[in-house]
Amino acid sequence: MNARTTAPVSAGAAAPAGLRGTAPRRKRAVLVVLLAVLAAAASACATVPGDSSVQVLRKVSDGEAPPAPPGPVDGTNPLDLVRGFVYASGSSADRHGAARRFLAPEAGTWDDGASVTVLDEQFGTVPVASGPDSTTVRIRGTRIGTLTNSGAFEPDEAPVEADVTVVRRDGQWRIASLPPGVFVRLSDLRSNYRSIKVFFVDPVRSTVVPDLRYLPAVPAKAQAARAVDMLLDGPSAALAGAVASRLPETASLTSNVTETADGGLVVDLTGVGTLDDAGRRLLAAQVVLTLSEVNASRVRLLIDGAPVLPATLDVTRADVASAAADAADAGAPQQPALVAAGGRVxxxxGDDPGGVVAGQMGNGAFDIASAAVTIDGGRQAVVSREGGRSRLIVGEGDKPLQATEVTGAVLTRPTWAPGGTEVWTVADGTTVSRVVLDPGAPPRRAPVDASALTAAGGSITSFRMSRDGMRVAAVVGGRVVTASVARAFDGSVTLRGARLLRPGELGDAVAVDWRSTDTVVVVSARSDRAVSLVSADGLALDSVSGSNLTPPLRAVAAAPNRPLLVVDQGGVWSFSGGQLDTWRLVAGGMPDAVPFYPG
Incomplete structure (x- = not known):
């Protein structure tokens, strides 16, 4: 074997287990999927629609497996043989059986489960050393990232190289030696793998939140067992320290996941330990919501043979949906989109587009640069310009707004944490600040350790908290960075696990917002990629149509099931993303507009 990498090919270490510890319990070769981002084009209107059909990630269907990639063609030269091997590696069926057809017998011990290196579409196979019956071929490309053994994607864009030895046997070239692990192009994975959400516990709010993973789309019958394995493995490194699990390290299955006669699933756990009623409901929510991602409609969830929820033998998604972090937001009345412009909100x-809102946000009491309101509209936060400085000001209901201690030459658009008790902003591109609103007390500034984010280098010009409160997305030095929000029981907060998302494609970023808990909208100064959608882990990326827009763009606002809003030189534009749709001007003549949705 002869292997060399410009950036080492990771062995795909399993995801840390977050608050339960960092050691995985078992090694699993769960691979990945690119899930295409959908966007469309063409039409025109003058108000913001009430909902949106923008699709972010496409799940691969649960049908039969696509045809296996073809094996090597007789007479194939060494360079094309290795290229075909990489193409075939997109199918993980039968331990990468399609790719193994390219191997000579002596390569039969190839460890395909050691790592998964996700390649950009363009890669090369070049000769390094050649002879009449043996040659070395170098795979050369750009690594987008790697997959852990528990199916989590770790972004890590870098050049990568690996050498394989090819020999001629009986007149045909075959691979005799190769490094462990697989190289997989994004496009070759799209047809064979799917994304799912694995659910863990927000220890502060006692709700469950999703963690994005990838697994083979077929065979469909294996997906439930794989999903439970991912759940037992614990949170991905991206959320480790921010979430917990009601499944301790000692937990395991007493037997394989099985199917009942009427189509439900049986999941029998052991080693769970003692749980109170609230803990049992959170455990049920973790398992049932995770399995609903692979189309399991009912789960007979047991601990040592006894029902986890004594009054409910077979648990459905509806039984545990209220435990999801986004359940409260989903039930709240939809508030209209707003915009800070001309110093007012x-x-x-609605029925008065362009009209100012009631109270001090709209009456000119403050010179407002940007603003945010909670999902129910009950609390407000504004960045008020005061001469050459800016100050964060907050309020509740129709009470007068109150000044906070947070000031700076520039403050980013405020962003509320779930529950409406905290609002965050960044001062002067360097200081991440949060203000806590305690009942009956003045707003107080609370510390946050943001060193992981600021270490990315450069000024923070946009900063948004995800709607489940578990992550932040930011523009740091023109690049898109995400990090998790880890809260300790003493009230301290740390941003950790900062990840740089697709720097090659998402450079020159101007602003970000969360389209959903696992998707970020990015606007940039580039004319060729003005608006993009990227998954929170950086794997899936696509451009949104820029029809009608005039770059450079300046701001973006997004929310689940709402149109995207951006600001260009002409005003505020809306995009719902359905077929035959395009960007529509909803407010012109607002050069300083900063739109936002409640929440």
Whole structure:
């Protein structure tokens, strides 16, 4: 074997187990999927629609497996043989059986489960040393990232190289020696793998939140067992320290996941330990919501043979849906989109588009640069310009707004944490600040350790908290970075696990917002990629149509099931993303507009 990498090919270490510890319990070769981001084009209107059909990630269907990639063709030269091997590696069926057809007998011990290196579409196979019956071929490309053994994607863009030895036997070239692990192009994975959400516990709010993973789409019958394995493995490194699990390290299955006669699943756990009623409900939510991702409609969830929920033998998604972090937001009345412009907050939709809102946000009491309101509209935060400085000001209901200690030459658009008790902003591109609103007390500034984010280098010009409160997305030095929000029981907060998302494609970023808990919208100064959608782990990326927009863009606002809003030189534009749709001007003549959705 002869292997060399410009950036080492990781062995794909299993995901840390977050608050339960960092050691995985077992090694699993769960691979990945690119899930295409959908966007469309063409049409026109003058108000913001009430909902949106923008699709972020496409799940591969649960049908039969696509045809296996073809094996080597007789007479194939060494360079094309190795290229075909990489193409075939997109199918993980039968331990990468399609790819193994390219191997000579002496390579039969190839460890395909050691790592998964996800390649950009363009890669090369070049000769390094050649002879009449043996040659060395170098795979050369750009690594987007790697997959852990528990199916989590770790972004890590870098050049990568690996050498394989090819020999001629009986007149045909075959691979005799190769490094462990697989190289997989994104496009070759799209047809064979799917994304799922594995659910863990927000220890502060006692709700469950999703963690994005990838697994083979077929065979469909194996997906439930794989999903439970991912759950037992614990949180991915991206959320380790931010979430917990009601499944301790000692937990395991007493037997394989099985199917009942009427189509439900039986999951019998052991080693769970003692749980109170609240803990049992969170455990049920973790398992049932995770399995609903692989189309399991009912789960007979047991601990040592006894039902986890004594009154409910077979648990459905509806039984545990209220435990999801986004359940409260989903039930709240939809508030109209708003925009800060001309020093006041105005409406973008409804029966008075362009009209100012009631109270001090709209009456000119403050010179407002940007603003945010909670999902129910009950609390407000504004960045008020005061001469050459800016100050964060907060308020509740129709009470007068109150000044906070947070000031700076520039403050980013405020962003509320779930529950409406905290609002965050960044001062002067360097200081991440949070203000806590305690009942009956003045707003107080609370510490946050943001060193992981600021270490990315450069000024923080945009900063948004995800709607489940578990992650932040930011523009740091023109690049898109995400990090998890880890809260300790003493009230301290740390941003950790900062990840740089697709720097090659998402450079020159201007602003970000969360489209959903696992998707970020990015606007940039580039004319060729003005608006992009990227998954929170950086794996899936696509451009949104820029029809009608005039770059450079300046701001973006997004929310689940709402149109995307961006600001260009002409004003505020809306995009719902359905077929035959395009960007529509909803507010013109607002050069300083900063749109936002409640939440």
């Amino acid at each position: 105005r409406k973008l939709g």
